Amino acid sequence: MKRLILHISLGAALCILLAFGALQGWYGWYAASHPLDLSRLDRRGSLILDRAGSYMHMFAAKDGIFRLKADISHVDPRYIRTLVAFEDKRFYNHGGIDYLALFRATAQAIKNGRVISGGSTLTMQVARLLEPRPRTWQSKLIEMARAAQLEDRFSKQDILNIYLTLAPYGGAYEGVRAASWHYFGREPKDMTWGEAALLTVLPQSPSRFRPDRHPAAAAMARDKVLARVQGALGISKADLAANEGDRLRLSRNKKHPVTAYHLAFRLKDRKDDFDTVKTTLMARYQGGATDIINRAVNRLAPGMTAAAVIMDSRTGEIIAYVGSPDYFNEARAGAVDMVRAIRSPGSTLKPFIYGMGFDDGFLHPLTLIRDEKVRFGDYAPTNFRDRFHGEISILYALQHSLNIPAVKVLSRVGAQRFAAKLALAHVPLDIPGDQGAGLALALGGAGISLEDLVRLYGALAGDGHVRPERLRMADKLTAGAPLISPTARSYLQRILKGVAPPADLMPASLRQKGRRIAFKTGTSWGFRDALAIGFDDRWVIGVWIGKADGTPNPGHYGAKTAAPILFDLFAMMPKNSPREIRPREIRVAESDKVNWQLSRLSPLQRHFDQPPLKRYAAISPPPVIQFPVPDSQIKLPKAHRPVYVEATGGTGNLSLLVNGEPVAKFTPQGHVWWQPDGVGFHHLTIVDEAGRSVGTDVRILP
Known part of the structure; x- marks a missing residue:
């Protein structure tokens, strides 16, 4: 009898060995003839954050799934320990297949007539995540082959990283990072034991355990995980008591906010290696600017919209970006990003025309010029409301935004030369037709974006260099292209700071602080665009109002409609930030001495219209x-x-x-x-x- 039992045992062992060898041979054949498909790992979305790491938006991958690259080094160790202890406690010791777990699962299924526990290792689950298949015994064999293939090709950490990127967590969310942002509103770097347990059990049944839809079931599943792993992980009774039975604390921002949606959409493909874009925006001022623009637009006629940009002139960083008040408002063409749209600048280029005259040496703020009817060939510019002021100074002409003096100065500077100067500073103008730049440039006869206008005024507020806008914290600080000399910049700063806005348009907070804002307004032909651009010692703010389709808005012009919004935005911004140090790369000349005595002007500078x-x-x-x-x-x-x-x-x-x-x-x-x-x-x-x-x-x- 003993010999019979021995023979049976040996035969069974031989059969098992033969079966095991056959399986290993089949695994090798399958792996050699069926390369791994890792394409799902490349289908990932983007996470948009403000400069401090606060959530702004998450974009889904092309397959509609919110999926972000994850790495074990960026995940709380408590989650990794809980995951391994609950799902695959021999993960670091097997080669992808845990035969003991498979034998146990098979025996339990035979004994109970149904599946009690699964035998899949984390590596086998990764194989299923990479290549989803129906739950059949044939699929299980393929998963086992793929698991062996994965273990042969990747390290244990790499396999965990794939799991952390692809595991389902309910709805359209895959991967621990997307789940953590969706449910907890933060990166998974710092979790409680309860949060780690919840994210461990969610992939087992993502729809049944979703905490935002089934909080009771999710809490029970979480507590089950904690009870099972407590001993293995050494969780103290105090920690267990603090997490078991605790109510689920979910993020309140599960409905993705649409603030700065235009910028988020613009940057979503400029992500880092971990699918993240950390913008230069400040959430506080972005939200405040959006609210101010929303309130202003609600007072405007149907179809009208607005945009605003706030930039730090010292660094070129964009602090707030409002392409439209409501991205999803079709009546106001909210999906159109009016920050980047090419529109007429109205009179907002006049300071730079005078600036070139200052740099050329024939112009000074006190130079006298005649504001009178004039004709340049077929072009006969006029002032607003057809009023003329006789002989005035350049200072007066710019502060009152008179058209005739600006066109006269541009005629001497040269319209083509002026446009080329801006192009060299990486601010090209959109010139209509094929005739090239003409004198109409002075009055808005060219196209430019609000974003580029803010960059130009950043040169006036800063050191005279036009810098590329910095939209991401990863964007490098550059010296920019020179546009205007320190002397001309000082002249223009003094002139524009002397523009006195109507008292009823200036917020009380600005009047009380005695804050001096240098600003310029502009209105395009037919009241199609109303603009206001301003700056102080640090901030440059641009505001645009109009209709996205370019139709007229009678009665709306820069000083009346855009300027009040500009002042509201400045009232929101801090006057100074003493904790921040000006970058060494940007040294603003603060000791410019300006000659304001007419008697000291050269003959060339005294009278613009006087013939030689x-x-x-x-x-x-x-x-x-x-x-x-x-x-x-x-x-x-x-x-x-x-x-x-x-x-x-x-x-x-x-x-x-x-x-x-x-x-x-x-x-x-x-x-x-x-x-x-x-x-x-x-x-x-x-x-x-x-x-x-x-x-x-x-x-x-x-």
């Missing part, structure tokens, strides 16, 4: 700079001694301008001493009383 003294110019040669010679490199004299400048020719007294600012006067055939304010490039201009000028560039070396 042709009678004297005909009998005298134009001025010539004898020293320094063009493109000189002069070592900075010791003890701060001045540099010798000599010029000949010209009519009447000669004037020396350095970087567009008058320095001294002297007689022809004479010389003057110039004291450089430091090393670097300087542009020297000599102007005679006939208005003729000559210039040269000089580099002062240390």
